[in-house]
Structures are given as structure tokens and as C-alpha cells.
């Protein structure tokens with residue numbers, strides 16, 4: 271069985287962060303593991319508080335996983351502060367796992383900040399260059415490049431600009447744009463589009479976490495980059511079309527395992 275590690279924040283309401291990642295890993299038939307970087311008291315409507323785990327304890331969790339278990343892919347999510355980022359970067363450089371997917375989480379869906387504004391420098395200087403795949407949404411890509419994104423052409427331009435920071439590939443997710451939900455992949459050579467109709471729902475809590483965890487799962491299973499992104503897009507579309515009206519704010523994606531497993535079974539038999 272392939273093994274995938276999430277290094278991210280804990281969302282006690284279960285829709286995003288580590289909890290969304292582990293649900294996504296299970297549906298993809300990979301063994302999920304977690305290193306908790308921050309404990310976030312949040313729900314579908316707001317963030318009540320953030321408590322970062324100490325860098326020493328983040329490092330020990332990463333050591334505990336890597337000294338014992340082979341890791342086929344790593345998904346990195348919320349890293350709130352520069353010292354957390356530096357610890358994660360140091361350990362990933364030391365253990366050098368394959369298939370590092372980094373979601374540069376900055377805000378929750380409800381607009382609450384999940385990364386200290388001053389951490390952007392460390393994010394760009396040390397975290398982003400480690401990514402095999404970086405998955406910013408449009409506001410995150412704007413913060414990283416310092417340029418506004420108002421069209422698909424500008425998404426492509428931003429993906430190329432972010433690639434020069436040193437990551438191997440970039441997917442700019444179009445959840446925050448108007449019109450179709452169109453994501454743009456730049457793999458260092460070519461640009462690819464992944465396009466679906468926009469699903470009319472407020473229940474989009476955790477879409478970014480679900481997408482990046484799905485990419486990491488597919489890469490761990492040996493899929494090539496373009497196919498992994500397409501499969502992750504299919505998965506998040508399905509999880510969103512069955513999203514749950516839980517809570518008073520933006521409800522979570524639904525990890526609709528039996529349909530997806532059916533798809534996996536078809537793939538194996540076909």
C-alpha cells in the first residue's frame with residue numbers, strides 16, 4: 271500500500287486541513303499519516319483561535335514518521351509562521367521524499383488569515399522551491415507574484431512566474447474566479463487547462479485541501495503529473511457536487527468513497 275503524509279493544520283470541524291486530507295487519502299486507497307503543525311479552533315463560519323505546535327515537536331513528528339515508514343508522497347498545507355516553515359523545510363530537505371505537493375494556504379474560505387503576513391518571505395524563499403507541485407488559489411498566486419489575476423491568460427502568466435521561484439510545477443486553482451472552475455497547470459514546459467462547470471453551492475470548505483491531497487495520492491500511486499491533476503480535479507468536483515450542508519457557514523466537501531472506489535475498480539479492471 272502506498273503511504274502519504276500530510277503536514278498541515280488541524281480543523282476541529284473536520285472539513286479542511288489534516289481532517290480533509292486523511293479522508294481524501296482513505297478514499298484513494300493510500301495509507302494516510304499526519305504531522306500537525308497548528309491546532310486551529312475553526313468551524314464552517316469562523317476561526318476562533320490558532321495555536322502553533324512548537325518547531326521542536328513538529329520536527330519530532332516528522333522524524334517519527336520517516337525513521338519508521340517509507341513515504342511515497344507528502345502534502346504540505348497550512349504553515350502559519352516562519353519558524354514552523356523553517357522546521358518543515360529543514361526536515362524535508364533531510365529526508366528528501368518524492369512527490370512533495372505544497373498548498374500555500376493563506377486564508378480560510380471565510381476570509382480568516384491562517385498564515386502570518388510576514389511569513390510570505392519565508393514561504394517564497396524557502397518553502398516554494400521544495401515543491402514538486404505547488405497549488406495556490408488565485409488570491410494566493412496574487413500574493414506570491416504581487417500581480418492581480420483577472421483572466422485565464424493572467425493565471426497562465428502567474429503560473430510561469432511562480433515556476434521561476436524554483437518549484438517543478440504549479441497549478442493555479444480557479445475556484446475564486448467567475449465563470450467555469452478552470453485550473454491552470456504549468457509543468458515547466460507546457461500549460462494545461464482543467465475545466466468544469468461551476469457548481470452552485472456555498473459549501474466549499476476544504477476544496478483546496480481535498481484537491482492537493484488527491485494530487486499527492488495519485489502521484490504516490492504512480493500516476494504522471496497531468497493525469498494526477500485531472501484525477502484530482504475529477505475527485506474534488508465529485509466531492510463538491512455532494513458537499514454537505516453542515517454548520518451555519520460554508521459546509522464541507524463530501525468524501526464519497528463508494529462512487530470513487532467504483533471508478534478505481536473500473537480502472538483496475540479496464
Ligand SMILES: Nc1ncnc2c1ncn2[C@@H]1O[C@H](COP(=O)(O)OP(=O)(O)OP(=O)(O)O)[C@@H](O)[C@H]1O
Pocket residue numbers: 286375377378379406407408443444445446451452453466467468469470471474475476477478479481503506507510
Ligand atoms: N464552485 C465550484 N465548482 C466547481 N469546482 C470548484 C468550485 N470551487 C472550487 N472548485 C475547484 O476546487 C478546487 C479547489 O479550488 P479553490 O480555488 O476553491 O481552492 P482553495 O481556495 O485553495 O480552497 P480552500 O479555500 O479550501 O483552501 C479547484 O479544482 C477548483 O477549480
Ligand SMILES: Cc1ncc(COP(=O)(O)O)c(N)n1
Pocket residue numbers: 278279280281286287288310312347348375377378379380384474475476477478479
Ligand atoms: C487547518 C486548515 N487548513 C486549511 C484550511 C483552508 O481551507 P478552507 O479555505 O476551505 O477553509 C482551513 N480552513 N483550515
